[in-house]
Amino acid sequence: MSLRLRAPVVLPCDPACSVLRDAVVDIDAAGRIVHCGPAATAPTATGPVRELTGILLPGLVNAHAHSPMTVLRGMGGDLPLMRWLTEVIWPAEARLRPEDVHAGMVLGSVEMLRAGVTTSAEMYFHGDEVVRAVLDTGARVVIAPAIIDAPGWDWRTMLAETSAWIDADGLRFGPGGRIEIGYGPHSAYTLAPEALTEVGAAARERGALVHIHVAESLPEDVAQRERYGSVPALLHQAGLFGGRVLAAHAVHLSDADIALLAANRVSVAHCPGSNTKLASGIARLRDLRAAGIAVGLGTDGPASNDDLDLWEDVRLAAMLARVSTMDSMVVGAADVLLLATRGGADALHRDDIGAVEPGRWADLVHVSVDDPAFAAGLDVPDQQLIANLVWAAGSRTVGDVWVAGDQVLADREPTRVDRGEAQARAGKVTARLLAPA
Template sequence: MPTAFRLRAPVVLPCDPGCPALRDAVLDVDETGRITHVGPAADAPDAGDAPVRDCTGILLPGLVNAHAHSPMTVLRGMGGDLPLLRWLHEVIWPAEARLTPADIGAGMLLGSVEMLRAGVTTSTEMYFHGEELAGAVLASGARLVATMGIIDAPGWDWRKMLAGVDAWIDADGLRSGPGERIEVGYGPHAAYTLPPEALTMVGAAARSRGALVHIHVAESAGEDTTQRGRYGSVPAMLDRLGLLGGRVLAAHAVHLSDADIELFATHGVAVAHCPGSNAKLASGIARVLDLRAAGVPVGLGTDGPASNDDLDLWEDMRLAALFARLSTMDSAALGAADALLMATRGGAEALGRDDIGVLEPGRWADIVHVDVDDPAFVGGLDVPDEQLVANLVWAAGSRRVRDVWVAGEQVVAAGEPTRVDRAEVQRAAGAVTRRLLT
């Protein structure tokens, strides 16, 4: 069980709007794993008997991966030079058909460890066999939003899959586990892999339970020609079928019109922007600036480790800013602070969560400590806030993550997981990959 403690650091980035830095600051965590105070050390309350740990670098919120298929760590590198639809039909779906529940657990555990070591404390997963997903994440100590896959494909019954999500939420509630580490939601794969009736039913089931709907939308130009021909666009289709409304997260959302963006803004639909995967699969560049200008919440996602091919959200921060600048030919279009906020505060907002993504009282103590003994910080920490954040995002990234806490529990120390043996986790996942290649 977590115990109350205090962290003190030269810099704390709470990830408030504008991303200001707190200098010589402390962060207090109570015995339940929630933050009770964040602010300059000079103004801090008495720590009492709580132990105080001095951190040498920067503290910031745990990153929020808004879209992933992390069990696919065992499929990494397969079909890596194919376009999306060929990659799915010819390589990935046949390989996934051979995965056992245990295989999925092994892949998820490896993905969870990989993310934690990069400072990603929450991942939003669209996959199957929820018991294995939850078990793996609870083993690593991370946080999971399990949006269970629902698809109409050979070997899968979408009605049973939908009923399974209903039953899980009705039995355990939306959130469960220590530190509310597990949230359950609905993961209808896409408009082109489900009948219209299924999308309507998913929307109704999710709204009645206050649950998240997480769906691929307009990822590539050629994936949903039939649906676009009938309805005009995928967002228009989802609106007419009653899927929009409530908590809806659209993954990718690359090929959107002005009307689509307006529809998202009207219904409060959020977007998980996945620049690395979108680029690797040549899906296109999402209209991130237009989405943000319209008031659409935008978080960042890695997508699966077979299509990115890593789970390093820092890389996607940089790519999001680079592509926004290239697509507009404006070097100031999206700054380092914007990218960092999309990976933290923005990810939480995209999920409809107000308990993660920011270091402030009342939220879970999901915290990342970044060591600054690195050429990225050659100027030290006494530089202007804008330069400090730029060095963190553009130059340092995940390689300097040293310690991570989730709900007040330290789950990474000196760069290594505290709960599991990384070598054993890698060995187990590797055995799955080798079997799939035979």
Template sequence: MSLRLRAPIVLPCDAACSVLRDAVVDIGADGRILHCGPTATAPASDAPVRLLTGILMPGLVNTHAHSPMTVLRGMGDNLPLIRWLTEVIWPAEGKLTGQDVYAGMVLGSVEMLRAGVTTSAEMYFHGEDVARAIIDTGARGVIAPAVLDGLGMDWRKMLADISTWIDADGLRFGPGERVELGYGPHSAYTLPPAALTEVAEAARQRDALVQIHVAESLPEDQTQRAEHGSVPALLAKVGFFGGRVLAAHSVHLSDTDIALYADNGVGVAHCPGSNTKLASGIARLTDLRAAGVAIGLGTDGPASNDDLDLWEDMRLAAQLARVSTMDPTALGAADTLLLATRGGAQALHRNDIGALEAGRWADLVHVGIDDPAFAAGLDVPDTHLIANLVWAAGSRTVCDVWVAGEQVVADREPTRIDRTEAQAMAGKVTTRLLA
């Protein structure tokens, strides 16, 4: 049904990061936004009105996650990336069934929704089970089933399976187009150059997003760097660019690499929490932004972060940008908020999420203000308000969440899934893996 949400503060997350006071968001019966603006100038509407206290804003966009790894959380702690993958994670993942992945994704989806994350870009195995979990929880997902070579995996079959799935079900499907399909070539160090070329060609034919790990840590791609100079140079050489490409991490980039990204419209998923926990390095966020590269924030997997709370990555991204440049103005609160919303949509090459604008999906978050972060209330200058939201509030202040106009979190609890049952289902998987 149509609905009008009215709040004392609405943050549309437009390019200027405007603050609207006493404003409304009108939601159509199709789950898309009809109007966002001040109450005084809102169009006439006979839709029911829900009055909210606090702040209404777009759902956060997690541009890089492996959320089913909630069942692997805590495993391999204190190991660097490559040892963490080869000694702990990949062997454990080899034991996961489709139902295990479903359980992990349900829990991950619930965790993100309660934190106000409405969209996540997922790279994982058993893609159909990931999609089933996203639809069941009511979230939104951009799913890139993984493509790897070795470890008993056939990259050609994995690639063909994804193409067949997209050709059968379409690029987007589900209520409110909750699921988008794409391709997930893991990295240049787990796939031969020919595979990278073929994946990119298949994706361009279907206008599908390609998600790939790039230059996450120094030890991972020594062979590729020695032969081609850098992973972005290799990707350019094999014809990987030219379509919708999302490069996750992208920590160790040269000026030339950044220029390649900018020239080819590559989006970046910046994952500061995972990068620091695994000691992978600090991405050149300010340089990427200065070059005009579309950047969003990602949590990475809940076994390497170890949570799916994008609010934490917001703060960490800004703090690392400041300390790495020794510039306290390197990334302000408003720009940080946009990275987690509008910027995330741009990095995913999407213009239908990430902001409260007519025509976009009504993916919204209601932030409550009964919290120490808002001790002075809402009657403070706009810049002060956004600073409190970004630096002090956090996921604990998220009260209600809508995806495609449907309320999927009410008073901090999911409406479609029993959280206790979700935790128990995932916990059984972890217990079995640890036995």
């Protein structure tokens, strides 16, 4: 059945970040948007009409996450990146069972939906369990199963398994096209160049996304930088570029690196919360955008951020860009709102999510204005309205969420799973991991 949503304000997140007053969004039976515009000029509704208060906008896109790590939250929280990984996280992950990943992803998905995040780009193990969890909650995911060369892991087997999965099920599948499969080579410091070459070739053959950590912190890839000059240079020489590539973090880049990413249409997932918590550095957001690179925002994992509230990263991205350039106008509220929506879709090389436009999936978020952030209501100038949403409101104002036209969050609670049960299941996994081996 088709559905019309009518709201006092609709933010379609078009390139101009327009504000539509008293507008409607029409959704067809397949879950796609067929119309968005002022109510006064809208076509006659062909199905039910739901009247909303507040603001309707596209679902946020979390461009880089390891959401099953909800079960690892708080572990090694005061360590730098490489010690955190090698001393705490990787040993704990070695003890995870497939069902643990499912429990962690269900909780992570619920947490994101409550923040208005409808799509997340995940890199993790047991990708089938990640998919099962997302289908349970009704969210959307781009899962890039991790590929790593480390004790207990065989990168060739992991690569072959991902290729076989895509060949069997297709690049995208599931109700409302909720699932996309990509490749998740962990990094240039956990995979040899020949492995990166093979991953790039397999992904290009299938038109799949390559999701990889790039230049996150200075201590992580010293040997690679010494031999190749930089991580992007290594990836370019290894033949990883040339298709759909998403570079997560991309903190420590030279001008030449940025130009190389731009020339190869490599996109970036900017993760300001994780990068500051782990003292990894501040990505050059202004310069990345000036180079024409598609930039989205990511939370990273809930054990390194330590939450999946992308609104926090929206604000932090703007603040870090301003303080690092000493320019309060370098990134505005509308700019970072677009980074979290349309920009996230662009970073994933997708044109079917991230905006309220005909043809895109009806992934939508209803924000309440019954909050101190909107004390003056909606009758304020457009620029002020967006500023209040970005700087003052955030996830606490998210009330309802639709994915492909299906309501998956109602009055801040998931409609398909029980939040209390999800929290309890994940908590039991954490308790087992903390118990003496």
